[in-house]
Amino acid sequence: MKLYNFPWGPYPRRVALYLAEKGITDIEQIEVEFPHQPELWPENFLFKLNPAHSLPVLDTGNGMLIGQSIAILEYLEERYPFPNMLGETSEDRARTRELVAIFDEATSFFGLWARQGSRVNAERHTPSAEAALIGAERFASKLRVGEAKFVGPFMNGSRHTIADCVAMALIEFVDQFYGVPVPADCPKLADWYLRLSNSATIRSPRYPQEMLSLAYGLPEQTQIFL
Ligand SMILES: N[C@@H](CCC(=O)N[C@@H](CS)C(=O)NCC(=O)O)C(=O)O
Known part of the structure; x- marks a missing residue:
């Protein structure tokens, strides 16, 4: 899996805090320049990643790109169920x-x-x-x-x-x-x-x-x- 992100925005930071708390280290992290400067990116780079042009974006490695931070957190919770960070009941x-x-x-x-x-x-x-x-x-x-x-x-x-x-x-x-x-x-x-x-x-x-x-x-x- 690959996570496209930058370190300090409130939405990207949700995922960074989650990975740190969970101790997940096997997701490749690709830092994207912010504020967004599309002219500096490879052609259509972020558009292909996320039509909303926002970060974070998770490439699940099996053909899916997730472009909403909460969906990313819930997806990762299913892929890495322990320790449980959603709730038992x-x-x-x-x-x-x-x-x-x-x-x-x-x-x-x-x-x-x-x-x-x-x-x-x-x-x-x-x-x-x-x-x-x-x-x-x-x-x-x-x-x-x-x-x-x-x-x-x-x-x-x-x-x-x-x-x-x-x-x-x-x-x-x-x-x-x-x-x-x-x-x-x-x-x-x-x-x-x-x-x-x-x-x-x-x-x-x-x-x-x-x-x-x-x-x-x-x-x-x-x-x-x-
Ligand atoms: N609802 C989205 C919001 C993501 C979002 O707005 N991210 C900001 C960075 S903190 C962004 O990339 N904004 C693009 C822009 O301002 O051009 C999510 O939860 O991922």
């Missing part, structure tokens, strides 16, 4: 998937805030303060749902699941790249984030310095404080 798996969906939605709404409000995206989008505010408010409300559904000590109880990978990839990115702290009314998430940040399998990715210096301080740039 139907209820357990449903809870993990529910948490995954909550933090996936939060990631999309955060993307709206960042795309419409951050200096780092100014070349790609005409900023809209109104859209940025909608994104920020919806992002915060999804985190509150995550707080209410959090089981502890991990997202879904006593073991690390794919929900921890999806949530961690988001919270870490939002904090480290954009300078957005966990909202004060989500103390369980804040505590979980602190604990996991210090665990052996989670080492912060290196962010491109030039982009980081533009991105950092999103609340101040948009005057939206959660």
Whole structure:
């Protein structure tokens, strides 16, 4: 199998965290330049990989390309069932998937805030303060749902699941790249984030310095404080 990825984006990072936690080392990792510069790629390279032009993409080695991070996590969970990172019972798996969906939605709404409000995206989008505010408010409300559904000590109880990978990839990115702290009314998430940040399998990715210096301080740039 081959994984096309880059190290620091919130969607790619989900898979990187999963591989590290699971101890999977036999998937070839191919690092792709980001931001995407299609003119630098071999002809149609990423389009062939994924019509959405997004990363990560998993080449399963048997004729299939998977271009959605959650589908990749679930696929890998079937190929590498131990240790189980989805859940033992139907209820357990449903809870993990529910948490995954909550933090996936939060990631999309955060993307709206960042795309419409951050200096780092100014070349790609005409900023809209109104859209940025909608994104920020919806992002915060999804985190509150995550707080209410959090089981502890991990997202879904006593073991690390794919929900921890999806949530961690988001919270870490939002904090480290954009300078957005966990909202004060989500103390369980804040505590979980602190604990996991210090665990052996989670080492912060290196962010491109030039982009980081533009991105950092999103609340101040948009005057939206959660
Ligand atoms: N829903 C997709 C989203 C993937 C995604 O948007 N990835 C970003 C990187 S973090 C990307 O490649 N964006 C392409 C672009 O902005 O041009 C997934 O879960 O894999």
